[in-house]
Amino acid sequence: MLEVRSLSVYFGDFAAVKKVSFKVSKGEIFGLLGANGAGKTTTIRVMCGLLIPTEGEVQIGDTIFGKNNNGNNNNSAELIKSRIGYMSQKFTLYDDLTVEENWKFAASLRNMNNGIYKKRCDYLNQWLSLGDRTKQLVGKLPSGLKQQVALAAALFHNPDIIFLDEPTAGVSPYARMQFWNLIKILASEGKTIIVTTHYMDEAENCERLSLMRAGEIIALDSPEKLKHSTFPHGIWGLAEEKIPPCLREEKTLSMWPCGLNYHMVTHNLAHWEDLKKQHPILANATLVAPTLEDVFLELVEGRSR
Amino acid sequence: MNLGRMRAIAFKEATHIRRDPFTLIMAIIMPVFLVVLFGLALDLDVKNIKIGIDDRDQSYSSRRLISLFHESRSFIIAKQGHWSDAEREIRDENISAILVIPHDFEKKIKKGEAPLIQFVADGSDNAILGPALSYLYGIQLQMRQQLIETSFQPKVKIETRYLYNGELKSSYFIVPGLMSVVLAIVSILLTALTISREWENGSMELLLSTPTNPLELILGKILPYSIIGMLAVLLVYLTARLGFDIPFRGNHLFFLLACFLFLTAYLAQGTVISIVARSQAVAMQMAMVSGFLPTMLLSGFIFSISSMPPFFQYFTMILPARWFLQIVRTLFLKEAGFMEIWSPLLALLLINLVLVNVARKKFKRTLE
Structure with missing residues (x-):
């Protein structure tokens, strides 16, 4: 469905994306996870035909988009744009237009006739919680509904692939939950979803995740496999106040705060046993199930030793 | 009044200015450039x-x-x-x-x-x-x-x-001239802000993610403003005729055609500015410098074009206002037909085509 091959994007000397490659299957929810500046948005923008890559290419179906076959030389970027739906990080609809006016405009840009527009409107409205607010100015809607309106605008032309760049940033937990329900419905209908997010609980909804750091993919797998491969021996949790200062200095142990506890991990079980002998308090540590946040802190934030 | 706070604000502002080369150019280079430019072009002594x-x-x-x-x-x-x-x-x-x-x-x-x-x-x-x-x-x-x-x-x-103006009424000169200056400034500002606004509020990203091509976007932007502009033309025309008692001796159809070409030329110029500037503040400044000053000073409204140095006489040929002013004065005061105005009409048409083409070429389909 979608393949990214050796994609690099340079802004001057700065490498925003370095040799990134991955494949996404039809109907998959694929997540790009990383800190700010990791290259997620740049990667999405190239996949949408909004940026021309410095190296490498993107293939969507039969259409290949890259440095040597961009919109200037042939129509590949335009072909890609006709097949995708894109919801950018920043809210990009018009605040001074009503919901309907925004949708009609989005549909018109895709040459949609009135009959199909109305059918799509009815179809999308059943999943949205807008009620009778479609005649309201978008600027007056709460941010959760605004995101739904923006998602719907990206879906009017019934695209095969939907790119969502941090779609729930600044949205309430309930609105986020509603939004993800929509995404799951879309995926169940065979739509391919590529999403970037900062929220680890949202990332759990992705079938596969690509963890990015400094423009590179450092891990790519399903959330469960990522947890398992990152922490093959599990994570030990201990209340923060019980950790002696000398243990905090222990360089062979990865350690980070998690709520009221500290999560600790070592890649060598024998070493853990040695540490327990040196610091008897570690006998109180309990094995906890790793979360994606732990994976993120270990891999993306660079706590790996 | 706290001098420390004031100094902090002044330093912060100076840093903004230092990092914004356009403001620096506008503040230092542009006044010198404009004084030299218009000083060379404008001469109160009419010759030839x-x-x-x-x-x-x-x-x-x-x-x-x-x-x-x-x-x-x-x-x-x-x-x-x-x-x-x-x-x-x-x-x-x-x-x-x-x-x-x-x-x-x-x-x-x-x-x-x-x-x-x-x-x-x-x-x-x-x-x-x-x-x-x-x-x-x-x-x-x-x-x-x-x-x-x-x-x-x-x-x-x-x-x-x-x-054409037996009593030498100044309103006969000034009103048609003002009409071109005012319409030019309004038109250029209307579109100069429209695309830069899309860049600023992020909606350009949405437009670029669709198969919309530059020509569709440019003409789509110009069309509604040209209709608004034509309504403004109608009101200005009625004001000139009824309020200032200016005669109209030419052909109304040619007048409408000239107004349309004139408005679209400035709307297209505003669009070019908007595409290049990407920010409303910069677009506004560029519109004033490239629209207001040349239209006011080089169109023949105030200073005679024939008295300008040859370079500026040629330069005025790219100003829609020069040609429009020629048409409006002809149509308002003279019993002129198509033969008297075909060349300025053609000039306006060519300026339109060039500006729309420049806008199309300058418009990038990507976010680069």
């Missing part, structure tokens, strides 16, 4: 006023009179001949006035009588007419000193006749 001479006397005195016009450097004798229809000649030959020397010019001088010459001038262009009249009176004085050698020294009488 094209006139025709109808010498019906063909005498020594009449030739001396003609040579006075030659020597003045204010006038250029574009044509000499005998014309029964001065108005048609002025209109067709693109000259500003015709000097008619009567057949008894020398005879009257010899008799010690005051001879009468006729100066038939195009009253539709005040930028030329005002200075032309003052130079004419200068020549009148010279005539008295050089031609008339009798002790009586009668003054040569000049009968002036103004075509």
